[in-house]
Amino acid sequence: MSIKVFATQEVQDLLTAAANLNSDSGDKxxxxxxxxxxxxxxxxxxxxxxxxxEIWTGVNYFNKLGRDGExxxxxxxxxxxxxxxIRMDAADRQARLDGGTPRTIEGPLYVAGAPVRDSVxxxxxxxxxxxxxxxxxxxxTGPDGEPxxxxxxxxxxxxxxxxxxHFDPTGTQSDFNLRGAVKTGTDGTYxxxxxxxxxxxxxxxxxxxxxxxxxxxxxxxPAHVHFFVTSDQHRKLTTQINIAGDxxxxxxxxxxxxxELIPHVVEKTxxxxxxxxxxxxxxxxxxxxxxxxVEGKDNQxxxxxxxxxxx
Ligand code: MBD
Ligand code: FE
Numbered sequence: 001m002s003i004k005v006f007a008t009q010e011v012q013d014l015l016t017a018a019a020n021l022n023s024d025s026g027d028k029x030x031x032x033x034x035x036x037x038x039x040x041x042x043x044x045x046x047x048x049x050x051x052x053x054e055i056w057t058g059v060n061y062f063n064k065l066g067r068d069g070e071x072x073x074x075x076x077x078x079x080x081x082x083x084x085x086i087r088m089d090a091a092d093r094q095a096r097l098d099g100g101t102p103r104t105i106e107g108p109l110y111v112a113g114a115p116v117r118d119s120v121x122x123x124x125x126x127x128x129x130x131x132x133x134x135x136x137x138x139x140x141t142g143p144d145g146e147p148x149x150x151x152x153x154x155x156x157x158x159x160x161x162x163x164x165x166h167f168d169p170t171g172t173q174s175d176f177n178l179r180g181a182v183k184t185g186t187d188g189t190y191x192x193x194x195x196x197x198x199x200x201x202x203x204x205x206x207x208x209x210x211x212x213x214x215x216x217x218x219x220x221x222p223a224h225v226h227f228f229v230t231s232d233q234h235r236k237l238t239t240q241i242n243i244a245g246d247x248x249x250x251x252x253x254x255x256x257x258x259x260e261l262i263p264h265v266v267e268k269t270x271x272x273x274x275x276x277x278x279x280x281x282x283x284x285x286x287x288x289x290x291x292x293x294v295e296g297k298d299n300q301x302x303x304x305x306x307x308x309x310x311x
């Protein structure tokens with residue numbers, strides 16, 4: 001069967017009407033985007049001869065996606081969030097704003113409101129017997145390589161089960177466990193004392209994993225640590241580091257791994273003097289180079305729904 005109705009006047013009129021394209025009511029951009037996305041969907045239905053059963057499977061899937069609260073997780077898993085990075089990377093190259101530490105996706109698990117400390121923060125609030133101590137430290141510099149004072153470095157990561165506080169299905173973590181923020185001093189340095197994370201896996205019965213199963217894909221990420229770095233004089237950086245040696249390094253379901261974001265993990269001693277739970281610990285040095293503002297403006301501030309909590 002190859003029914004082709006997309007190009008008919010009736011269908012084109014239907015699309016124009018459904019998006020209210022020729023009206024001045026509502027939001028112009030919403031009408032434009034709706035018309036385009038709906039047109040692309042209708043065209044795909046014709047081209048692939050999608051059946052009513054397939055369409056209703058998809059419609060009902062959206063209901064489950066919403067019930068599960070996983071739309072942003074699916075956006076990461078389908079590469080949509082990575083695609084936005086690819087576009088921002090290209091825009092930066094065109095504007096000659098490349099050269100800083102590479103961005104990579106934020107993901108859906110940030111929580112605003114972590115207490116801001118000076119230079120150093122110990123962020124493992126809850127005990128975790130399976131996780132060894134980890135120090136992540138570095139220097140924030142500007143495009144010229146000079147240290148940036150007053151930058152705020154935020155980080156967040158999972159525990160030894162791959163669970164993030166605030167989103168932990170076991171409900172056993174404190175609000176800001178493994179989430180922190182430090183303000184740099186004149187030397188531009190920051191340091192987080194924490195515990196080694198383990199890679200995240202999508203909720204096994206959620207809508208995201210359901211689609212990934214249908215695609216024959218897994219829903220796992222290699223172990224990683226997220227960062228926001230902000231400074232009055234620079235553009236915000238959203239990035240992550242991966243923990244070297246993770247077998248999923250180049251098999252991340254969210255496509256966030258970048259060669260420049262896999263710092264060495266070094267074995268150290270002297271942890272007890274730092275307040276770590278054992279003397280032996282692991283250290284990662286991750287220096288961050290920020291990029292300049294554009295005519296005084298930070299064009300890297302992304303508005304998206306984020307969780308927040310009070311410290
Ligand atoms: C994560 O921890 C994450 O970083 C992303 C992008 C998606 C799901 C879980
Ligand atoms: Fe993450």
